[in-house]
Amino acid sequence: MHHIPRHHPRRARRTAALALAAALLAVTTAACGSSGSGSGGSGDTAAVSEPTGSVKRGTVLSNPFDKPDLVLTDTRGETYELIEETRGRPTLVYFGYTHCPDVCPLTMSNIAVAKSKLPEADQEKLRVVFITSDPERDTPASLGKWLRAQDPDFTGLTGDFDTIQAGARTLGISLEPPVVEEDGDVVSSHGTQVLAFLPKDDKAHVLYTSDVPVEVYEQDLPKLVKGELP
Secondary structure, three states, rough: OOOOOOOOOOOOOOHHHHHHHHHHHHHOOOEEEOOOOOOOOOOOOOOOOOOOOOOOOOEEEEHHHEOOOOEEEEOOOOOEEEEHHHHOEEEEEEEEEEOOOOOOHHHHHHHHHHHHOOOOOHHHOOEEEEEEOOOOOOHHHHHHHHHHOOOOOEEEEOOHHHHHHHOOOOOOOOOOOEEEEOOOOOOOOOOOEEEEEOOOOOEEEEEEEHHHHHHHHHHHHHHHHOOOOO
């Protein structure tokens, strides 16, 4: 089952940036379903944009986003302050969940492959933060196990859904609480954007949609680590 939640623009000084994110959200919101008893797909797929003749690349934001002031729990069960823990570090932030059958694992895999191509010193600088949109099922332990299969250095965060949802909204990303259907499937809608924060000012300058291929991440990560725009 697929649905695209309505997005209401915020009347603030970042109206232009949020309007851009809203436009991208229209083709990058995934409504992913999975069995209530385990991970994996139930036949549902993500609603994403159709590929075009040219390679999809990241979008440089004319009005960069501030990093959300999120205090959550990491996969070790410890408090994690996003701003403090990633200050001065090139950082990729993504909201998703471990029961997602397609978009979330593919996105994390693409980033993991691209990260592995970096020199070791640059890999150590990069922070990749996966924030769950399904905290009721994504416990620190289960989230940690899922992420270790992608890259053991990825950071996984969970916590109160309302807090996570509010943080995502500051980046123009829509999250909806998971819904249990009559057949037992769990349907969760979440924005599928990856936000790239540069170390020079800790702001998100680049937005990647779910149809950006691994080759683009491979080309862009060396520049992002150095604080440069792709």
